[in-house]
Amino acid sequence: MSRLDDIPSSPGKFKIDKSSYFNRLRFQSSPIKFAFISFFLLCLISLLFLRSPPSVNSSQSDPSRRSLRTFTYGGPAWEKRIRASARTRTSSNGMTVLVTGAAGFVGTHVSSALKRRGDGVIGLDNFNDYYDPSLKRARQALLERSGVFIVEGDINDVELLRKLFKIVSFTHVMHLAAQAGVRYAMENPGSYVHSNIAGLVNLLEVCKAANPQPAIVWASSSSVYGLNTKVPFSEKDRTDQPASLYAATKKAGEEIAHTYNHIYGLSLTGLRFFTVYGPWGRPDMAYFFFTKDILKGKSISIFESANHGTVARDFTYIDDIVKGCLGALDTAEKSTGTGGKKRGPAQLRVFNLGNTSPVPVSDLVSILERQLKVKAKKNVIKMPRNGDVPFTHANISLAQRELGYKPTTDLQTGLKKFVRWYLSYYSGGKKAAAR
Numbered sequence: 018m019s020r021l022d023d024i025p026s027s028p029g030k031f032k033i034d035k036s037s038y039f040n041r042l043r044f045q046s047s048p049i050k051f052a053f054i055s056f057f058l059l060c061l062i063s064l065l066f067l068r069s070p071p072s073v074n075s076s077q078s079d080p081s082r083r084s085l086r087t088f089t090y091g092g093p094a095w096e097k098r099i100r101a102s103a104r105t106r107t108s109s110n111g112m113t114v115l116v117t118g119a120a121g122f123v124g125t126h127v128s129s130a131l132k133r134r135g136d137g138v139i140g141l142d143n144f145n146d147y148y149d150p151s152l153k154r155a156r157q158a159l160l161e162r163s164g165v166f167i168v169e170g171d172i173n174d175v176e177l178l179r180k181l182f183k184i185v186s187f188t189h190v191m192h193l194a195a196q197a198g199v200r201y202a203m204e205n206p207g208s209y210v211h212s213n214i215a216g217l218v219n220l221l222e223v224c225k226a227a228n229p230q231p232a233i234v235w236a237s238s239s240s241v242y243g244l245n246t247k248v249p250f251s252e253k254d255r256t257d258q259p260a261s262l263y264a265a266t267k268k269a270g271e272e273i274a275h276t277y278n279h280i281y282g283l284s285l286t287g288l289r290f291f292t293v294y295g296p297w298g299r300p301d302m303a304y305f306f307f308t309k310d311i312l313k314g315k316s317i318s319i320f321e322s323a324n325h326g327t328v329a330r331d332f333t334y335i336d337d338i339v340k341g342c343l344g345a346l347d348t349a350e351k352s353t354g355t356g357g358k359k360r361g362p363a364q365l366r367v368f369n370l371g372n373t374s375p376v377p378v379s380d381l382v383s384i385l386e387r388q389l390k391v392k393a394k395k396n397v398i399k400m401p402r403n404g405d406v407p408f409t410h411a412n413i414s415l416a417q418r419e420l421g422y423k424p425t426t427d428l429q430t431g432l433k434k435f436v437r438w439y440l441s442y443y444s445g446g447k448k449a450a451a452r
């Protein structure tokens with residue numbers, strides 16, 4: 018069961034006032050009275066169970082914007098699917114990876130790449146509706162066709178995680194489940210704490226207790242560099258001035274990783290992704306909704322920084338990111354703990370995964386205009402104070418050296434692939450993709 022079910026039902030509100038109600042019902046025979054009371058209590062109990070959570074503003078109070086869902090899992094057929102999906106093709110040195118957030122953008126691509134090369138993969142995803150869940154379902158269908166099963170559940174569900182580790186002895190966890198998006202953190206801060214902090218801790222708790230402990234690679238973010246002005250951003254730079262709550266939760270994740278590595282000997286690698294884009298991407302990201310709005314003839318807002326300065330991003334193509342993720346998994350050393358106890362020092366790493374060539378957002382729009390053959394209705398405005406930073410630029414020499422990471426796709430080439438996918442997916446291809 019999902020932890021989302023743990024909602025206080027405030028039974029105190031349903032006090033029965035015997036004197037005013039029951040006394041008015043003057044039943045003579047006790048069996049009838051008994052039957053009536055039982056029926057009344059039954060109705061009351063059902064009401065308590067069916068009652069929705071205290072109705073504050075639902076999008077504010079519900080940590081992941083999603084409607085309250087219960088996940089059903091378990092049973093021999095379910096376990097059989099998990100075992101089949103976790104099977105490695107290369108029996109010798111294939112890894113068995115739990116990919117959280119597998120129906121997400123990066124999760125889908127990484128799961129598919131792992132499966133393609135013969136590793137065992139189990140996905141986990143809660144399919145929340147932060148953005149159109151039908152896109153997540155289409156990605157799920159895609160993965161299913163390549164033999165990857167996605168378990169539906171939340172990383173906050175400790176019982177489910179324990180169960181998965183009981184069924185499969187995971188060698189690695191690729192932790193990509195998160196509440197993403199920089200600006201949405203002002204709308205729904207609770208969802209960031211729920212997924213990026215509580216969820217991470219739950220996962221690490223289960224990993225630390227697992228025998229053997231898996232090695233963990235997880236998604237941090239370029240946003241941890243916050244308001245830094247020294248470029249390119251290097252892993253050695255300070256990360257103590259986040260500009261958004263999103264960034265702050267990712268930075269907190271890095272500190273939490275340090276703690277679990279230190280106390281329990283978990284091998285942990287954080288990857289700071291730089292504005293990842295590409296086919297099957299996230300509709301909440303600018304390149305995606307710019308494409309949608311340009312095609313619809315709607316105006317788009319292009320942010321500029323103080324004194325009409327350009328806002329730029331080190332946009333990184335998904336295939337390059339996938340190579341970085343696989344490189345991190347392949348070079349991850351084993352965790353050193355057993356039974357929740359550390360037996361020796363374990364690996365702790367952080368890498369930038371960027372493209373190392375920032376592009377102004379206005380240039381991104383020009384490329385889209387050319388590829389879509391539609392002129393955008395541009396509205397240049399001052400960057401709102403909403404958590405955005407004016408620029409990002411990755412120094413990738415560490416990832417190059419340690420992971421063999423070498424991005425090869427420039428924005429023009431990557432956007433061409435994205436646009437091709439977008440047009441086919443949203444013009445009828447969507448249904449075909451989901452089949």
Ligand SMILES: O=C(O)[C@H]1O[C@H](OP(=O)(O)OP(=O)(O)OC[C@H]2O[C@@H](n3ccc(=O)[nH]c3=O)[C@H](O)[C@@H]2O)[C@H](O)[C@@H](O)[C@@H]1O
Nearest residue numbers: 197198238239240290291292302303318319320328378405
């Ligand atoms: O690299 C990262 O760490 C982060 O990258 C993205 O965050 P962001 O770079 O802000 O990506 P977008 O939201 O797609 O914005 C891209 C650029 O477009 C600009 N923008 C956005 C929205 C808009 O209406 N207009 C506009 O000019 C932003 O200021 C930014 O410079 C992701 O959304 C985060 O989840 C991720 O962690």
